[in-house]
Amino acid sequence: MKNRLALVTGASSGIGKAYAEYLASLGYDLLIVARRENLLSELAGNITEKHPGVNVDILPADLSGHEGVMKVKDKLSSGTMPDVLVNAAGFGTRGFLHEIDPELLEGQVYLMTVAAAVLTRIVLPAMIERKEGVIIHVSSVAAFISTAQYPVYSAVKVFLNSFVTGLRDELAATDIKVQSVCPGLTRTGFMYTDQYKEFDYSFVPDKYWMDPEEVVEESWKRLTKNYKPVVVTGRSNRFFVKMLSSPFIGPMFKRRISRRTRKRIKKGLPVNF
Numbered sequence: 001m002k003n004r005l006a007l008v009t010g011a012s013s014g015i016g017k018a019y020a021e022y023l024a025s026l027g028y029d030l031l032i033v034a035r036r037e038n039l040l041s042e043l044a045g046n047i048t049e050k051h052p053g054v055n056v057d058i059l060p061a062d063l064s065g066h067e068g069v070m071k072v073k074d075k076l077s078s079g080t081m082p083d084v085l086v087n088a089a090g091f092g093t094r095g096f097l098h099e100i101d102p103e104l105l106e107g108q109v110y111l112m113t114v115a116a117a118v119l120t121r122i123v124l125p126a127m128i129e130r131k132e133g134v135i136i137h138v139s140s141v142a143a144f145i146s147t148a149q150y151p152v153y154s155a156v157k158v159f160l161n162s163f164v165t166g167l168r169d170e171l172a173a174t175d176i177k178v179q180s181v182c183p184g185l186t187r188t189g190f191m192y193t194d195q196y197k198e199f200d201y202s203f204v205p206d207k208y209w210m211d212p213e214e215v216v217e218e219s220w221k222r223l224t225k226n227y228k229p230v231v232v233t234g235r236s237n238r239f240f241v242k243m244l245s246s247p248f249i250g251p252m253f254k255r256r257i258s259r260r261t262r263k264r265i266k267k268g269l270p271v272n273f
């Protein structure tokens with residue numbers, strides 16, 4: 001019997017890679033997508049060595065524009081439609097908006113909103129026909145608070161949470177599970193880029209950090225146990241988000257952060273987020 005198929009974007013590193021490895025361990029065949037072909041090939045080799053019954057297909061594609069998304073569409077329409085979509089491709093832009101390369105920003109918004117919605121649109125009809133499937137988008141705790149240096153990043157994550165919440169209702173007559181998973185700080189390559197080189201991690205207590213494997217395991221478990229479309233991973237992160245969403249403490253905390261940030265910016269001091 002043929003294995004079920006999972007399409008994982010952003011599989012060349014971090015959370016996407018951890019999903020690919022996890023799904024392979026559950027017996028899914030994989031179609032893995034990202035730009036760095038060498039890393040995809042390396043992952044495919046490692047997975048097939050560890051799970052000889054699993055087939056891994058790689059597709060190098062840049063999903064920050066129409067062409068890359070259509071590449072995935074063409075690949076799927078000439079083969080099998082996936083039973084699982086994990087959309088983990090993403091990157092951060094840290095800095096004041098007027099200083100960020102506009103093209104980078106355009107690609108970021110496309111990748112984390114348009115590509116997410118269109119890929120979902122592409123895989124859904126086959127899932128609806130089967131009345132089952134899993135769609136996971138990797139959002140962030142950043143969806144719950146918007147700060148200087150991250151207004152776009154937070155906004156695209158809000159998009160994902162909202163998108164998945166509405167979609168869940170649309171799919172009420174099926175067993176298709178949709179999830180927007182919101183990790184907090186996760187030990188991946190995400191912050192080891194030029195954009196983040198001045199970010200000082202030392203102010204974040206250890207309890208807020210997770211490994212990508214922990215994020216994935218919790219995300220997958222929450223598809224069945226206490227299912228909700230928006231899932232925050234990690235106890236400390238959940239507590240933080242609960243506090244942000246509480247009617248009294250939440251607005252007070254956000255006002256404090258905002259006031260402190262604006263004060264520092266007025267004085268020309270660095271903002272340490």
Ligand SMILES: NC(=O)c1ccc[n+]([C@@H]2O[C@H](COP(=O)([O-])OP(=O)(O)OC[C@H]3O[C@@H](n4cnc5c(N)ncnc54)[C@H](OP(=O)(O)O)[C@@H]3O)[C@@H](O)[C@H]2O)c1
Pocket residue numbers: 009010011012013014015016033034035036037039061062063064088089090091092111138139140141182183184185186187188189190191
């Ligand atoms: N790490 C954290 O603290 C954290 C916290 C909350 C949420 N997240 C979210 O988790 C997701 C995954 O990030 P990560 O932490 O796993 O970081 P990561 O290790 O840098 O992985 C990002 C993945 O996205 C892929 N990607 C980036 N741009 C792409 C593009 N234009 N086209 C196709 N693929 C692209 C990268 O592959 P290529 O470079 O090979 O294309 C890589 O596989 C992101 O959406 C991020 O916002 C991360």
